Amino acid sequence: MKAIIVKNLKKYYGAVKAVDDISFDVNQGEVVALLGPNGAGKTTTIEILEGLRKKDSGEIYYFDRKVDHIDKEIKKRIGVQLQKTAFFEYLTVQETVELFAGLYDMKVDKKTLKNLVELVSLGEKAKSRVKNLSGGQLQRLALITALVNEPEIIFLDEPTTGLDPQARRYVWQIIETLKKQGKTILLTTHYMEEAERLADRVLIMDHGKIIASGTVWQLVESLNMDSYIEFTVDDAEKIAELRKEIDGMEILEEQRAALATNDVEETIQVLLNRVKQMGFQIDNITIRRPNLEDVFLHLTGRYLRD
Numbered sequence: 001m002k003a004i005i006v007k008n009l010k011k012y013y014g015a016v017k018a019v020d021d022i023s024f025d026v027n028q029g030e031v032v033a034l035l036g037p038n039g040a041g042k043t044t045t046i047e048i049l050e051g052l053r054k055k056d057s058g059e060i061y062y063f064d065r066k067v068d069h070i071d072k073e074i075k076k077r078i079g080v081q082l083q084k085t086a087f088f089e090y091l092t093v094q095e096t097v098e099l100f101a102g103l104y105d106m107k108v109d110k111k112t113l114k115n116l117v118e119l120v121s122l123g124e125k126a127k128s129r130v131k132n133l134s135g136g137q138l139q140r141l142a143l144i145t146a147l148v149n150e151p152e153i154i155f156l157d158e159p160t161t162g163l164d165p166q167a168r169r170y171v172w173q174i175i176e177t178l179k180k181q182g183k184t185i186l187l188t189t190h191y192m193e194e195a196e197r198l199a200d201r202v203l204i205m206d207h208g209k210i211i212a213s214g215t216v217w218q219l220v221e222s223l224n225m226d227s228y229i230e231f232t233v234d235d236a237e238k239i240a241e242l243r244k245e246i247d248g249m250e251i252l253e254e255q256r257a258a259l260a261t262n263d264v265e266e267t268i269q270v271l272l273n274r275v276k277q278m279g280f281q282i283d284n285i286t287i288r289r290p291n292l293e294d295v296f297l298h299l300t301g302r303y304l305r306d
């Protein structure tokens, strides 16, 4: 049984095709990431599935049942973390969890409450007021609100946006724990590392469309490139000059470039020879495997991180 099936989903805002005829499914127990830049249509998609926005057209199935609107029955089985959650500053963590449980007509007993706050490592903060929490702690509290009703499917809209690397890793560990518990998770992100680390399957979205999907491995394999050579040049003009000379070279930032290749040795030799002839130097040469960023660049000609 599929947890979710989406067929030909559309949502336009005037001329903006926020979601433009997308189809996908999510298996039970699977973690699927909707990966794409700002404005790709990720939030619109997920909020339609949560019942927070109306679709223009298309079909949605939950647990193999076609649903025309997201009814109570479904809402009991899904957990929702919005991109931004507003909390009451003067409530404590514990009171906030109780409040959210109340929205589901549920009362959380002491044990469940303890389990929830400990899952997101807020045990010591249970009696602290929301206004005294850090950004990372608030984000973890927002995660709890998606879990209070013990859902089978969890929607996470950009669960780590704005967090520092350490706080981000913390949230990733929690999501991995939920995955181990067998939860089905659909998350949105514009961080390729997040999709690479958490997702069983990635749906790459751009301009309202799913432009590629598969496991990270499948997506990266589709590039047909073994390696990327990256290097820096201490002069932005020279890097542009070099790009004209070398096929397949991409400028990453002003002074950094990447070159896709299936033959590292030969490509490095060609590169070094050319650079020598042109009379300058390259530094910081690294060789790495292709990643989702390269896939996005290959498909759209743009960088995901921009």
Ligand SMILES: Nc1ncnc2c1ncn2[C@@H]1O[C@H](COP(=O)(O)OP(=O)(O)OP(=O)(O)O)[C@@H](O)[C@H]1O
Binding pocket: 013, 016, 017, 018, 036, 037, 038, 039, 040, 041, 042, 043, 044, 045, 190
């Ligand atoms: N309520 C709305 N009214 C008009 N346009 C909207 C509305 N909501 C979203 N859009 C537009 O639809 C497009 C998709 O937006 P959406 O928020 O779904 O993208 P996203 O991929 O989630 O991006 P982000 O990461 O910034 O949230 C954008 O062009 C956005 O401006």
